[in-house]
Amino acid sequence: MSIFLFTDFGAADVYVGQVKAVLAREAPGIGVIDLLHAAPAFNVRAGAHLLAALAVQIPAGSVTLAVVDPGVGGVRDAVVAEIDSRWFVGPDNGLLSVLAARAAKVAVWRITWQPDALAPSFHGRDLFAPITAALARDEFPAGRAVRADRLQVEFGATDLGEIIYIDHYGNAFTGLRAHAIGRDTRIVAGGDALAHARVFSAVPPGEAFWYANSLGLVEIAANGGSAAAKLGLAVGQPAAYSA
Amino acid sequence: MSIFLFTDFGAADVYVGQVKAVLAREAPGIGVIDLLHAAPAFNVRAGAHLLAALAVQIPAGSVTLAVVDPGVGGVRDAVVAEIDSRWFVGPDNGLLSVLAARAAKVAVWRITWQPDALAPSFHGRDLFAPITAALARDEFPAGRAVRADRLQVEFGATDLGEIIYIDHYGNAFTGLRAHAIGRDTRIVAGGDALAHARVFSAVPPGEAFWYANSLGLVEIAANGGSAAAKLGLAVGQPAAYSA
Amino acid sequence: MSIFLFTDFGAADVYVGQVKAVLAREAPGIGVIDLLHAAPAFNVRAGAHLLAALAVQIPAGSVTLAVVDPGVGGVRDAVVAEIDSRWFVGPDNGLLSVLAARAAKVAVWRITWQPDALAPSFHGRDLFAPITAALARDEFPAGRAVRADRLQVEFGATDLGEIIYIDHYGNAFTGLRAHAIGRDTRIVAGGDALAHARVFSAVPPGEAFWYANSLGLVEIAANGGSAAAKLGLAVGQPAAYSA
Numbered sequence: 001m002s003i004f005l006f007t008d009f010g011a012a013d014v015y016v017g018q019v020k021a022v023l024a025r026e027a028p029g030i031g032v033i034d035l036l037h038a039a040p041a042f043n044v045r046a047g048a049h050l051l052a053a054l055a056v057q058i059p060a061g062s063v064t065l066a067v068v069d070p071g072v073g074g075v076r077d078a079v080v081a082e083i084d085s086r087w088f089v090g091p092d093n094g095l096l097s098v099l100a101a102r103a104a105k106v107a108v109w110r111i112t113w114q115p116d117a118l119a120p121s122f123h124g125r126d127l128f129a130p131i132t133a134a135l136a137r138d139e140f141p142a143g144r145a146v147r148a149d150r151l152q153v154e155f156g157a158t159d160l161g162e163i164i165y166i167d168h169y170g171n172a173f174t175g176l177r178a179h180a181i182g183r184d185t186r187i188v189a190g191g192d193a194l195a196h197a198r199v200f201s202a203v204p205p206g207e208a209f210w211y212a213n214s215l216g217l218v219e220i221a222a223n224g225g226s227a228a229a230k231l232g233l234a235v236g237q238p239a240a241y242s243a
Numbered sequence: 244m245s246i247f248l249f250t251d252f253g254a255a256d257v258y259v260g261q262v263k264a265v266l267a268r269e270a271p272g273i274g275v276i277d278l279l280h281a282a283p284a285f286n287v288r289a290g291a292h293l294l295a296a297l298a299v300q301i302p303a304g305s306v307t308l309a310v311v312d313p314g315v316g317g318v319r320d321a322v323v324a325e326i327d328s329r330w331f332v333g334p335d336n337g338l339l340s341v342l343a344a345r346a347a348k349v350a351v352w353r354i355t356w357q358p359d360a361l362a363p364s365f366h367g368r369d370l371f372a373p374i375t376a377a378l379a380r381d382e383f384p385a386g387r388a389v390r391a392d393r394l395q396v397e398f399g400a401t402d403l404g405e406i407i408y409i410d411h412y413g414n415a416f417t418g419l420r421a422h423a424i425g426r427d428t429r430i431v432a433g434g435d436a437l438a439h440a441r442v443f444s445a446v447p448p449g450e451a452f453w454y455a456n457s458l459g460l461v462e463i464a465a466n467g468g469s470a471a472a473k474l475g476l477a478v479g480q481p482a483a484y485s486a
Numbered sequence: 487m488s489i490f491l492f493t494d495f496g497a498a499d500v501y502v503g504q505v506k507a508v509l510a511r512e513a514p515g516i517g518v519i520d521l522l523h524a525a526p527a528f529n530v531r532a533g534a535h536l537l538a539a540l541a542v543q544i545p546a547g548s549v550t551l552a553v554v555d556p557g558v559g560g561v562r563d564a565v566v567a568e569i570d571s572r573w574f575v576g577p578d579n580g581l582l583s584v585l586a587a588r589a590a591k592v593a594v595w596r597i598t599w600q601p602d603a604l605a606p607s608f609h610g611r612d613l614f615a616p617i618t619a620a621l622a623r624d625e626f627p628a629g630r631a632v633r634a635d636r637l638q639v640e641f642g643a644t645d646l647g648e649i650i651y652i653d654h655y656g657n658a659f660t661g662l663r664a665h666a667i668g669r670d671t672r673i674v675a676g677g678d679a680l681a682h683a684r685v686f687s688a689v690p691p692g693e694a695f696w697y698a699n700s701l702g703l704v705e706i707a708a709n710g711g712s713a714a715a716k717l718g719l720a721v722g723q724p725a726a727y728s729a
Contacts, residue, residue: 002510004503010411011498012254014293014458017247017278018300024245024274025302031510035503041412042467050500057504057611059511070467073442120442122457125300168496169527199559199606214608215500224528224556253654255497257536257701260490260521261543267488267517268545284655285710313710316685363685365700368543 002031003136004064006051007124011037018125019065026133035064039165040235042070044094046164048155049175052098053215058086063135065128066090073120077152078111078127080135080145089132091123094153101157108151113144163189163220163237170226173219174239178212181241186210189220189239190231200224245274246379247307249294250367254280261368262308269376278307282408283478285313287337289407291398292418295341296458301329306378308371309333316363320395321354321370323378323388332375334366337396344400351394356387406432406463406480413469416462417482421455424484429453432463432482433474443467488517489622490550492537493610497523504611505551512619521550525651526721528556530580532650534641535661538584539701544572549621551614552576559606563638564597564613566621566631575618577609580639587643594637599630649675649706649723656712659705660725664698667727672696675706675725676717686710 003023009015016037023032035054039047047068058064069076069091077092084103088096092110100106111131118126134140160175167173172189186193187210197209200223208227213219218239220227227233246266252258259280266275278297282290290311301307312319312334320335327346331339335353343349354374361369377383403418410416415432429436430453440452443466451470456462461482463470470476489509495501502523509518521540525533533554544550555562555577563578570589574582578596586592597617604612620626646661653659658675672679673696683695686709694713699705704725706713713719 002507004507012281013411014279014281014297014408015410017276018297018457020276021245021247021278021300021302024276033503033506033510035507036500038498038500054500054504057507059507071444074444119457121454125457165500167501168499201557201560211607214504214605214611255524256654257522257524257540257651258653260519261540261700263519264488264490264521264543264545267519314687317687362700364697368700 001136002033002059002062003027003132004033004035004058004062005037006035006039006054006064006066007037008039008041008047008068009037009124015122015124018122019129022125022129023133026130027136030136039068041068043235044068044070045155045160046162046175046235048095048098049160049164050173051095052102053217055083055086055099056216060085063087063089063132065124065132066095067124067128068095069093069123072123078123079148079151080109080111080131080140081151082107087135089128089135092152094155097151097154098157100151101154108148109141109145110148111145161238161240163233163235163239166228166233166235170228171213171219171221172228172233173213173215173217176218176239176241178216178218181218185241187218187220187239187241190233190237192231193242194220206230244379245276245302245305246270246375247276247278247301247305248280249278249282249297249307249309250280251282251284251290251311252280252367258365258367261365262372265368265372266376269373270379273379282311284311286478287311287313288398288403289405289418289478291338291341292403292407293416294338295345296460298326298329298342299458303328306330306332306375308367308375309338310367310371311338312336312366315366321366322391322394323352323354323374323383324394325350330378332371332378335395337398340394340397341400343394344397351391352384352388353391354388404481404483406476406478406482409471409476409478413471414456414462414464415471415476416456416458416460419461419482419484421459421461424461428484430461430463430482430484433476433480435474436485437463449473487622488519488545488548489513489618490519490521490544490548491523492521492525492540492550492552493523494525494527494533494554495523495610501608501610504608505615508611508615509619512616513622516622525554527554529721530554530556531641531646532648532661532721534581534584535646535650536659537581538588539703541569541572541585542702546571549573549575549618551610551618552581553610553614554581555579555609558609564609565634565637566595566597566617566626567637568593573621575614575621578638580641583637583640584643586637587640594634595627595631596634597631647724647726649719649721649725652714652719652721656714657699657705657707658714658719659699659701659703662704662725662727664702664704667704671727673704673706673725673727676719676723678717679728680706692716
């Protein structure tokens with residue numbers, strides 16, 4: 001069993017270590033894996049589609065702390081969801097909802113517990129990390145949560161026709177799942193209509209193309225360079241397919 | 244027991260892995276937590292105030308390797324300090340001194356041991372990591388250090404009226420502790436006098452404000468955007484309060 | 487025993503966590519150390535020289551997943567190499583070849599195994615990580631690889647007169663090993679001919695110099711600032727010495 005972290009806290013920033021300090025204290029000896037701390041900041045919808053694609057890589061039985069939470073300290077609820085045998089802890093702001101909508105089996109709990117000290121701006125450390133640790137110790141709900149019928153904010157199961165993530169090579173992930181799209185389809189993004197290639201080395205150096213990436217998403221890439229820089233792509237821009 | 248790392252080595256850079264290789268060899272099985280590797284480079288005073296605020300999150304009994312060390316290879320000493328039941332290892336250049344000055348109980352050792360191979364530019368790997376591992380194994384001082392009366396470089400306990408850190412969202416931490424500041428106080432930074440808000444969602448999108456952050460520091464933030472970009476803030480700039 | 491990771495996957499990006507999920511599943515309980523995920527992207531030769539210098543820090547008996555692989559999904563082979571009692575897993579594109587050429591003892595296996603699901607763009611997760619885990623469990627080759635005479639792509643043992651890495655302080659590492667270079671030699675890079683200094687604090691603030699860095703390489707640095715910014719240095723630029 002491992003604990004996974006999916007946040008917009010920044011891998012290099014001051015927040016992740018504080019979360020890990022809580023986990024080390026409250027769930028000692030359990031491994032913690034940084035799945036991603038560069039989820040697009042302030043963009044819950046993009047994060048929800050990225051998490052839905054990444055979650056396939058999370059083994060059953062694991063607990064994932066998932067926090068992209070621009071409304072922290074405001075009125076949104078805190079939830080735990082068991083989604084196809086994986087546990088997720090985070091805000092009820094839509095972040096877990098794409099994954100949940102595509103799943104076969106979902107159960108939701110609303111967190112009722114409040115820690116003695118709760119920083120209004122850092123529920124990740126003070127609220128979500130202790131609940132994550134309790135799940136990892138198999139001590140949940142233990143009076144800290146009540147069953148709920150469903151998530152309150154739901155984005156639905158359908159694909160998102162937008163750039164949802166740009167990696168450090170400059171590859172642009174879309175919220176479109178590739179399995180249903182024919183290889184002769186063109187993807188329109190940033191004013192260009194891009195053809196498919198199977199791998200980077202199948203196109204000339206510098207040329208942009210789309211392919212089914214390792215998460216099953218349509219990705220816009222360039223061979224040996226940055227597609228985002230070449231095409232002027234940014235998270236939130238539309239991406240669509242045309243036959 | 245965990246080992247914590249607080250440095251300006253860069254989370255993505257070539258240095259942290261080398262420190263961890265030493266710790267894995269000399270303190271096998273002990274967890275290592277990256278508290279921060281993005282302490283402001285070359286700025287020991289800002290790092291000292293940031294460490295003093297972060298140290299509250301470090302559990303008693305832990306060992307922290309703390310290195311912001313622009314004078315590495317020069318004349319400054321290397322020290323171990325037990326500060327309110329937490330151990331710290333690092334250069335005697337002021338970095339530990341704010342934390343020490345605010346503590347109830349401090350004991351200092353001067354490191355006398357020198358490793359056979361000591362790279363003049365990387366005491367973190369060759370000197371501080373082995374001492375950190377020895378502390379984690381409970382084998383200290385073991386002839387490697389002598390008691391000292393105090394740190395040689397001391398910045399004192401008082402707040403620092405400067406920006407000491409900017410996080411990846413663009414929030415600017417100051418060296419001012421928030422507990423003593425009234426909520427009707429304005430904070431002056433980058434030419435603006437900012438009012439208080441409790442949480443991000445309490446102000447209109449894009450608006451800048453100050454609040455007591457999750458480390459207890461006065462932080463300048465903006466709702467859904469970068470306060471640092473909006474106000475032109477950088478580490479080292481003055482930040483003051485006016486009634 | 488630890489597993490080390492040396493890649494260009496980006497420390498903050500979406501790839502390393504997926505590799506670690508595989509390792510946690512297939513080699514549970516074995517520590518994983520991020521040696522570097524910021525190897526220069528697309529530049530196998532620079533990565534090969536950087537890995538050769540860093541490998542000294544890897545303890546004997548360890549397994550290192552080493553991936554800088556712009557040709558992933560194309561025709562290059564996948565290999566395992568035992569180099570001076572350290573195991574390495576990665577593409578046969580030259581990345582391991584500088585280290586191997588300088589070693590006393592090298593044995594090479596060509597990976598013949600293919601996983602059921604192999605993303606053409608992420609052999610790190612689907613192919614190299616399972617083989618790394620098998621080595622860490624001491625279950626190799628187990629029918630997954632065959633002995634080979636040598637690596638197919640070989641860059642040789644000689645130094646590389648180029649900038650191979652720029653760290654986050656702005657220090658520029660060259661592919662020149664320092665042990666054979668006299669301290670009165672000047673290093674020419676970016677149009678400047680730089681003199682030697684032993685440590686940063688030995689030159690005036692802001693001044694650029696070269697020194698033997700903690701990996702044994704000639705490094706171009708500046709006291710308290712970025713040598714790369716000051717001198718306009720980038721990975722791939724020539725660096726040479728003149729008596």
